[in-house]
Each structure stands twice: as structure tokens, then as C-alpha cells.
Amino acid sequence: MDTSKGFGFHRPSAGGAAQTTAIEEQMPEPAILGDDEVLDLSADEAAARVSDTLAALDAELVGLASVKRRVREIASLLQVDRARRRFGLTTTRPTLHMSFTGGPGTGKTTVALRMAAILHALDYIRAPRVHTVTRDDLVGQFIGHTAPKTKEAIARAAGGVLFIDEAYYLFRPENERDYGQEVIEILLTEMENERGDLVVIFAGYPDRMATFFAANPGLSSRVPHHLTFADYDHAELTQIAGLMVESEGFAFDDDAHKAFAEYLSLRMEQPRFSNARSVRNAIERCRLRQARRLVALDRPLGKSDLITLTAEDVYGSSVFEPSPD
Known part of the structure; x- marks a missing residue:
């Protein structure tokens, strides 16, 4: 039996068909593996990039265990699909449109x-880019204006991810003349026809998104992955604050932590x-108050002065002001 093999898939070029063809000529598809061969998933160079990305996600975001678990599941699905193709097994390209x-x-x-x-990294899209849009980027102001705007946004996202923030604003049933429904119809077509070259992520508040999908069942059926991002609790927000302060080269002293x-x-x-x-906004304002405090000292400053955020920098917030009767 042959030794374990890694993957050898090429990455399609983001520059167009001509460049992709040239790469295909230089890097032919690897031979189909035999029934008695084995494949080491960890030997795939893409697996290392995926692992690094997942590690970065863990480092960047506190909590969100269910979201991180779903991201890992999707990554695992695509890795296994790549392995199946190496053995010549039938693999249906998964639909990866999502709701956040x-x-x-x-x-x-x-x-x-x-x-x-x-x-x-896993060759599902051509470029690691996210094109973010809102209703204003998609819906036109007059007849014939919406389709070109929507198709332009889709073209800019092609080969990557189209992220539609506050997607529920596309649907306004109270206005019969609203053009948002035209956007949804175009998206329905493109999500089906271009699912190998475009991933659409709809994002927004949970209750409004539920109403949005309930009113558009055709759209809902094309979005198999629903990820829920819970609000952070006090302990998680405290941890986030510490990470943000550290990343900017600052530090809370003990009293500032409590404050x-x-x-x-x-x-x-x-x-x-x-x-x-x-x-993040609160920390930025703490830095403003620290700067004002340091300048007012009117003395030479040391490194410790420049790094440290004190309780005074925190308590200066209007949040601590008593509410008027």
C-alpha cells in the first residue's frame, strides 16, 4: 500500500478564465487515489491555513461557542469533500449561503x-474578500434602477462573499411600490445559479430576520446555515475590554479594572x-481622558504614564453622572 498522500488541488485564479487555464496547464488535477491508498487530511497545505484562521477567530472573539463550532463544522465538511474527490467519489457542492x-x-x-x-483556502471561492452592502446599495429609487444596482453589487462580490447587513430592510410589505422585492428575486436567481462562485450572508437582529425569512420562504430554503450571535455577558465584555486595551499598548491599573x-x-x-x-467606544473615550490628564500634569512623562489607564480616566464618563430627578 502506498504511503499517505496530501492534497494537490490548485487554487483558481481571481483574475479570470485565461489565468485559470494557464494554471491548470501547469498544475494538472492529481490522479485519483486507489481503493487501498490513504489520505492524510493534515498533509493538505490548505488545512494549515484553515487551522490558522480558526485559531485567529478564537483569539479575536471571546465566547460565541456555538458560532465557532458551526464554522469548524463547515470547514470540516469542505475538507472531507476534498478528500472524497481525491478518491473519485461523488461530491455534491454544498450550498453555503448563511444567516447571521x-x-x-x-x-x-x-x-x-x-x-x-x-x-x-479550501477552493470554494476565488478570493477571500467580503463585499458588505445595505439596502441603499441594492434598492433603486425609480423603475429600472434596482436591477443594475443589485447586479453591480453581485458582480463586485463574485468569487467571494456578499454580506448584506440589516437584510430585513429589503422587505417592506407596507409599501406596495417598494423595490426591495426585486432585489430578493434577483438574489434568489443568483444564489442558485452562481452558488459555486458566490456565498451570500444575510445579517441582522434575530426577531426581524425571523420575520424576513418567514415572509420569503424561497429565500429561506436557500440558506441552510443559520448562526446565532448571542449578546455578551458582563464577564465576557470585561475580557474583551482587557484584550482591546492590551492590543492598543495600554493597561488598566487595578483601580481602573474595578472602575x-x-x-x-x-x-x-x-x-x-x-x-x-x-x-471599544468606551476605551477610546478613556484614552481621550487619559491624554487630557497627562497634558494637565505639566511634567516629564515616563513610559508607565503613557501606558496606564487609571480609575480617573474611567470615572470621567457621563455614565457615572446621577440621573436628573
Whole structure:
């Protein structure tokens, strides 16, 4: 029996058919493996890129265990499909259109970027890019305007991922003259015809997305992967804050750690809280207050001064101001 073999698939070029043909001439498809041969999944050079991407996802995002598990399952499915092709087994190209539901600042865009990297590494899409659009990028203002806008967005995303944020705004049943339904009809066609060259991700708040898919069953049937991004709890947000501060070359002192935990408890109860996005904004404002404090010291500054965020920098937030009676 032959020794275990790795993969030898080429990556299609993002530059067009002519370049792809040239690569195919230089790198022919590997021979079909015999029934008594074995294939080492870890020997595939794409597996290393997928592993690195999954590790980056774990490092970047706190929590989200169910989301990370589904991403790993999708990556595993594509790796096994590649192995089946090496043995000449029938493989149906999977449909990988997705729905990301969750509140703001829960990591949907980050996961979309990492998903694109994984799909590209495994030759499912031609480029690891994500083209993000909203209703305004797709829906026209007059008759005949919507189709060209939608097709332009699809063309820009071709070979990669089309990420439609707040997708439910495409459907406005209260307005019979709204052109959003035309976008949905075009997407239905393109998602089926171009599923080997385009992945569409619909994103938005859970309740509105549920209504959106219920009103468009044809669209729902073409989206097999639904990932739910839960809001972060206090402990996770505290961890996220620490990672953000460290990544910027700063550090909370002990009192600042406690102060920021208090800040989160108060801010999470207020309107328009946006999870990690609100944490990042809060840290930016802490840095502004630190800068003002350091300049006001009117003395030479050391490295420790420039790095340290203090409780004073946190407590300066308006969140701590008493509410008016």
C-alpha cells in the first residue's frame, strides 16, 4: 500500500478564465487515489491555513461557542469533500449561503471575514474578500434602477462573499411600490445559479430576520446555515475590554479594572448598548481622558504614564453622572 498522500488541488485564479487555464496547464488535477491508498487530511497545505484562521477567530472573539463550532463544522465538511474527490467519489457542492443573527457588536462581520478566508483556502471561492452592502446599495429609487444596482453589487462580490447587513430592510410589505422585492428575486436567481462562485450572508437582529425569512420562504430554503450571535455577558465584555486595551499598548491599573467593571454594569442597562462596539467606544473615550490628564500634569512623562489607564480616566464618563430627578 502506498504511503499517505496530501492534497494537490490548485487554487483558481481571481483574475479570470485565461489565468485559470494557464494554471491548470501547469498544475494538472492529481490522479485519483486507489481503493487501498490513504489520505492524510493534515498533509493538505490548505488545512494549515484553515487551522490558522480558526485559531485567529478564537483569539479575536471571546465566547460565541456555538458560532465557532458551526464554522469548524463547515470547514470540516469542505475538507472531507476534498478528500472524497481525491478518491473519485461523488461530491455534491454544498450550498453555503448563511444567516447571521444577533445584536450589534457581537462579531458578525469578523466571522464573515474569517469564513471568507476559510472558503478561499479550501477552493470554494476565488478570493477571500467580503463585499458588505445595505439596502441603499441594492434598492433603486425609480423603475429600472434596482436591477443594475443589485447586479453591480453581485458582480463586485463574485468569487467571494456578499454580506448584506440589516437584510430585513429589503422587505417592506407596507409599501406596495417598494423595490426591495426585486432585489430578493434577483438574489434568489443568483444564489442558485452562481452558488459555486458566490456565498451570500444575510445579517441582522434575530426577531426581524425571523420575520424576513418567514415572509420569503424561497429565500429561506436557500440558506441552510443559520448562526446565532448571542449578546455578551458582563464577564465576557470585561475580557474583551482587557484584550482591546492590551492590543492598543495600554493597561488598566487595578483601580481602573474595578472602575471599568462598574462602568459596564451601568452602561449595559442603558439604551443603544452595542456589546463589543460600545466597549471599544468606551476605551477610546478613556484614552481621550487619559491624554487630557497627562497634558494637565505639566511634567516629564515616563513610559508607565503613557501606558496606564487609571480609575480617573474611567470615572470621567457621563455614565457615572446621577440621573436628573
